[in-house]
Structures are given as structure tokens and as C-alpha cells.
Amino acid sequence: MTLLIAGAVHSQERHSYRPSEGFVSSGRTAELIAEAVLAPIYGKAEIEEQRPFKTALKGxxxxxxxxxxxxxxxxxxxxxxxxxxxxxxxxLFLTHTK
Structure with a gap:
């Protein structure tokens, strides 16, 4: 009986907010996300050394x-x-050249 109830709860569609401009609506927000992802991989100092970043929206x-x-x-x-x-x-993609 518990499995049937749990299954019914998970099958209900829940509404999730999606901003019309997307979750990453600005270049600055994109840069902050990039830093948060890159720093643990390459080190904060390495990423800071590469400022100022080039940021462009393509599509x-x-x-x-x-x-x-x-x-x-x-x-x-x-x-x-x-x-x-x-x-x-x-x-979607991440690389670091040598």
C-alpha cells in the first residue's frame, strides 16, 4: 500500500518557476557560475590570473x-x-588549454 501512495505522489507534476530570460540572464551571472565551477578544478589563483574574462552570448x-x-x-x-x-x-562544455 505504501508503494502505491508514494508512486502516486511522485507522478504528480509540480510547477517549477522558469524566468522568461533564463536562469542565467546576464554575463555577470554566467561569470560567477563559471568561477564556482572552475575554482575547485583548477584553483582560484589560476582562474583569477585569467581576468578579465571574455564573455559572450551566442544564441x-x-x-x-x-x-x-x-x-x-x-x-x-x-x-x-x-x-x-x-x-x-x-x-555544456569545459576545457582548459595547456
Whole structure:
């Protein structure tokens, strides 16, 4: 009996708010998400070294990349690139060059 009741509760569709402009409506929000994802992987200092970020909206995808050479022309590392869905905030792509 418990399984039938639990199944009935989970089958009910629940309303979820979706902003008309998407969950990631600004470049600044996209950058904050990128930092939150990238810092644990590459280290906060590495990501900070790549400021200012290049941020562009292409269709429904925010593309954020680091540009360490603009800040330090002698920088020898690579740069990150991350793609974030404007609608959902999902990380669609992530790489870091060497």
C-alpha cells in the first residue's frame, strides 16, 4: 500500500518557476557560475590570473573564456573556456588549454 501512495505522489507534476530570460540572464551571472565551477578544478589563483574574462552570448549559450595574456604577457599557461546554458545554467562544455 505504501508503494502505491508514494508512486502516486511522485507522478504528480509540480510547477517549477522558469524566468522568461533564463536562469542565467546576464554575463555577470554566467561569470560567477563559471568561477564556482572552475575554482575547485583548477584553483582560484589560476582562474583569477585569467581576468578579465571574455564573455559572450551566442544564441542561448554563454561562452566565457580566460585571457591571461591580456593581464600578463609572459603568462605561460593555457586558458579556460566554459559554455553555460542561459536557460538552465547547465554546464555544456569545459576545457582548459595547456
Amino acid at each position: 542561448d549559450v554563454w561562452i566565457i573564456s580566460g585571457d591571461p595574456a591580456r593581464r600578463n604577457p609572459r603568462y605561460m599557461g593555457g586558458n579556460f573556456e566554459i559554455h553555460i546554458s542561459k536557460a538552465t545554467g547547465e554546464i
